[in-house]
Amino acid sequence: MKLYGMRLNPAFEGRFERFLEDNYVSIGYPGIGDLEEADKDEIERRLSGLGGYAGHELRAAAEEIHLFASGVRDGDYLLFADGDTVVLGDVGDYFYAESSDVPADGACHRRGVTWLHRIARSELNGLVQDLLDASGVIQAFPYPIQLAQLDRWLSPQGVQPPGADRPKVDDETIAEALEVLKMALRSDDPDRRERAAAAILGYAK
Incomplete structure (x- = not known):
């Protein structure tokens, strides 16, 4: 499963x-029809036909629309942000609401969401803050989801996940440790490669 950050169009x-x-x-973007079977090139072609999009802006819009419609998967997690308020949700499948495909509404490209927790943005770690600060309407979290440190909000309310009482490790140290393990995967020593692979897989569980 993956994590995405999204802001209001x-x-x-x-x-x-x-x-x-x-x-x-x-995600918005009315006027380009159902995207169930549309790849990025097709989305770009439809956007171009609307006018108002060209060059880098056209490509960037097509990429984020395609990410929303086809990149995100059922069961992925979403942090939906508006100012200092962030809501964590479990995302469902893409669907097209044809009746909303008009400029006055515009909310035609949709994903159902089971909302889990409302979170103060200040409680989120630096990596997640960077995700929410990224440009565009939707972005993928570029690290393993464990580095987002969302366990306490993904677990049943009031129940601490296993290991919750372990000492916290800062984000920079975790990232550095993963880089060291990745370098070890390219070692000439097969035993070292095996240990590094086991450590990474163990962390990913």
């Missing part, structure tokens, strides 16, 4: 709570 200003109440998110 500026066209949906004031609709954050509505998305929470209705248990879905939308």
